[in-house]
Amino acid sequence: MSTLRYTEPEITADLVSEHGLTEEEYQKICDYLGRKPTFTELGVYSVMWSEHCSYKNSIAVIKTLPRSGPSLLVGAGEENAGLVDIGDGLACAFKIESHNHPSAVEPYQGAATGVGGIHRDIFTMGARPVAALNSLRFGSMSEPRVRYLLDGVVRGIADYGNSFGVPTVGGEIYFDKSYEGNPLVNAMSVGVVKHGETASAIAEGVGNPVIIVGASTGRDGIHGATFASEEISEASEAKRPSVQVGDPFTEKLLLEASLEALKTGAVVGIQDMGAAGISCSSSEMSAKSGTGMHIDLDKVPLREEDMSAYEILLSESQERMLIVAEKGREQEVMDVFEKWDLNAVVIGSVTDNGCVTYLRDSEVKAEIPADSLVLGGGAPVYIRETKKPAYLKDTAAADLSDYKDAGNIEETMLRLLDSPNIASKRWVYEQYDHMVRTNTVTRPGPSDAGVVRIKGSKRGLAMSTDCNGRYVYLNPRKGGQIAVAEAARNVVCTGAKPVAITNCLNFGNPYKPEVYWTFKEAVGGMGDACNVFETPVTGGNVSFYNENPRAAIFPTPVIGMLGLIEDCDQHTTGAGFHSDGDIILYTGAPRNGIGGSEYLAFIHGVTAGDAPELDLGFEFRLQRSILKLIRDGMVESAHDVSDGGLAVSLMEKAIFSGKGAQIKMNVPGESITEHFFSEAQSGIVITVKPGNETVVTYTLEKDGIPASVIGKAGGDRLVIEGIADLSVSEMQERYERVIPDAIARTQTV
Structure with a gap:
């Protein structure tokens, strides 16, 4: 007393x-x-009754999302986390939440307690956490405070997660001036529980x-x-x-x-x-x-x-x-x-x-x-009141023709490796213990999604966090669709079938009509994609008021995707080239348009145009076909085309594996710049054993998916005939140094 x-x-x-x-x-x-x-x-x-607890400005919109499915064991929002049947009498509890505002004020404790809170949501369900992921956004790396926030957030996540004893197996980090005064720190936890042993609140x-x-x-x-x-x-x-x-x-x-x-x-x-x-x-x-x-x-x-x-x-x-x-x-x-x-x-x-x-x-x-x-x-x-933002008329009408000639493609490819959005995040993920509990199948870095084995089973869980806020800024509905599509594509590239999503919706002030319109459109886009991919929403978090005195953040609806792998020993694929002599194929949609691309933003400092092209039906067929080929043992490696376009996807496959390749491509009618740097969706680069390329190409084209042989893996250089000739070791060195060099500048100030 x-x-x-x-x-x-x-x-x-x-x-x-x-x-x-x-x-x-x-x-x-x-x-x-x-x-x-x-x-x-x-x-x-x-x-x-605060927005954080009551969702008073968002619940009516959120309820429009698909929230039911045959694998869901509890409805969205009914418990502390979503619960999905994963077979063998087991269920997976998973959820993602934000700790943005605390991390902006005290980055170390803000991030650390975000990790602790999301894990508690999982074991409150009776599930033992088996994996953690995160999705982070910061301002420009040129700003000392941004580097301070990055350092504090990463140490907070690492110290808490490592001490707690759950592997951090994946995540994403983006840098853009829109997040300058308001970083985003979204933490995700995944746990496993036996049927009949779950708890309720x-x-x-x-x-x-x-x-x-x-x-x-x-x-x-x-x-x-x-x-x-x-x-x-x-x-x-x-x-x-x-x-x-x-x-x-x-x-x-x-x-x-x-x-x-x-x-x-x-x-x-x-x-x-x-x-x-x-x-x-x-x-x-x-x-x-x-x-x-x-x-x-x-x-x-x-x-x-x-x-x-x-x-x-x-x-x-x-x-x-x-x-x-x-x-x-x-x-x-x-x-x-x-x-x-x-x-x-x-x-x-x-x-x-x-x-x-x-x-x-x-x-x-x-x-x-x-x-x-x-x-x-x-x-x-x-x-709330809605109003379409006036800036969308200007960005959509922007003339991008002046940027469609990248000049020296080889030089532009190398410069893109200097973008912190593309460069290696090793400095970050090596601070995380990603092997504790010994069930991690794929390490962060050379894989499109994290994979953990379900103990005592051949089955595995694949998980990914994804969203490109720039896309949502340029086209909220399409950007929401792409966030789900890319998250699904990433788990498919590891050999997993997408099962369900959780989400963390990071937006500005909902009392501003332009912000609320964007929020409704982005959620609508997420719903469009979830319906096509049959990935219901199990729950998640809304974080409004992500603004600083100058402006709001890019609207950033982060998707946490869960996928299921039937046999980790047979069906798990990595992103890098697998073996010398493997045949390289490009599968999927044409490489058209540079709107919203990293090429446009990093090389030219321009955020304009429409979000990248996406046909949800085509994307679904592509993912279904690639997954079947992986499960049939026909695919040696798979890496999706996203930030930086096809050029970066090819460079990353070489960097991840330490192997080169000889590429020969017939560039269609669009410009070479678009072909290599467009971030048009529904593209995957795969490799197959020599002799399997014919059956793989036939299988894909039978499903309506264009596929073409573009080269062969091997050697120590990435050679794109008539375009580029790059040393793999030099690319690796450039790719790895960007973030450590930026952090070192802070430590020497």
Whole structure:
């Protein structure tokens, strides 16, 4: 019990506004309560009705996405993460979430706690995390603060993930000035659980005890959810206390204790404490079950003295869970956590009145209808005004003819290797432990997607995070389609069948009509593609207000794609050339258009034109055909054509394998520049054993997929007849040095 008695401030219009609530929302709160709220109640509503928790500006749009399928075991949004049947009595839980705002203010802890939070979402489902990925966006590498943010974010991800003991097997990093003051840090976790051993975030059984387990509660992270629901400004630095502080070693103990406690059969429901802390877990568990909770905050283990009810309820201290146990069996659960040296304290019980009631100093500080707080219940839902951005007329009408002659193609190819969007990310992924638990099949780098073996099985999971924000900026609907298509194409290139997606939708201020129009169009594009690829959306995260005082970020709907490999020993392919003498084929669509390309942006400093061409039906047929050939053992390697176009795809195949190639191509009617640097979708470079090229070409063309032999692998140079003659070792050296050299500039300042 605290030694100080708090006098709660009077509720005024200014105080309501400071809590991020509108006058209309405040009146709605009064209507729900039948009276004016207390200060503590105002705080609870402010975090639970923040965009970060309530999705009040996005839920109506998100619900238009395809959210069901034969392999889904729970509906989108029903649990802490999506759950997909992967055969053999196993299921995969996976999810991606953002920690953008905290990482902009405190990059190390912001990124670290993002990793911790997403892993908790997975093992709260009863699944053991088996892999992690991330999707990162930063401003120009020429800026010292960008390099500082990159260094801090990567160290935060590495230190937390490595200590927690889950391999980081993939991800992506992009650099563009649009992310200058507002980096994006999206973390993804993938776990495996047996059917029948999953857990749910429910609070069933009146009288059942409510137990808080894990770390003690402090003042870190208070109003973190509200902080994530407003634009970043110079004042954000003053909100550093809103950034949580993580402890991966405690999280590891919490993982093992939680999975062990679930095996006792005494756990009715469990939910982690992420955004909005106890407020969120108690109200969401209650609302889901149609019950309530009576919580005595005097019993919550604290690490700071004299915390008020407001502070305890809104704290986002990490490594904590809320558990509802069977009455009379609570000691079984508590014994498990105490064995792992973790707090385990009964702080309340399940009630039947539908309210969450919070006591402090033996006084009721808040009593709120649980359903009024949550997404899908009483939380407000808005459909904002839309307006097509005026800039799209100018970018679409831009004359790109002056850029369609790259001049010396060889020189341009080498210059593209200097782009940090294309250059090696080894400096990043070598800080991550990607082999822990020994189930990693493909390392980050020389593969289009991460692959982990399902322990005790030949089967494997392939996973990828993808989105090119530049495409979405130029054509939101097509950009959303491409994000899904490329994510699917990447897992197909490893030999996996795309199964389902999670997503992290990073956009600007939804109250700006242009931003909201872009958001709706991008989500519509994602839905178009998911319907074609039969990859339902299992859940995810929306992150609005990604703006700095100068502008909004590129709209960036990141896709986390899950794929299933039937036999990792037979069906897994890499991106690099496989063996000397292998025949190289280009399969897929013509190389047309340079709009939105890395060539245009990096070489000429221009972001204009339309997003790259994409025919969803053709893309689906291409992926289906390539996957069948891989499973039939006909494909030795596969690498999709994306950033930098065909030229970069060929260079990367050589760099990844240390092998050269001799390429001879008949360039069609379009310009040579377009042929090599267009990022038109639906293109894959594959290699096959000599003698198999005829049957492979026939199979693809029978499915309506053009395919042509373009060369042979081998040697130490990449030779494109009449175009380029490049040393593989020199390309490797250039490719590897870009990011380390940039970081070194920061370290010597």
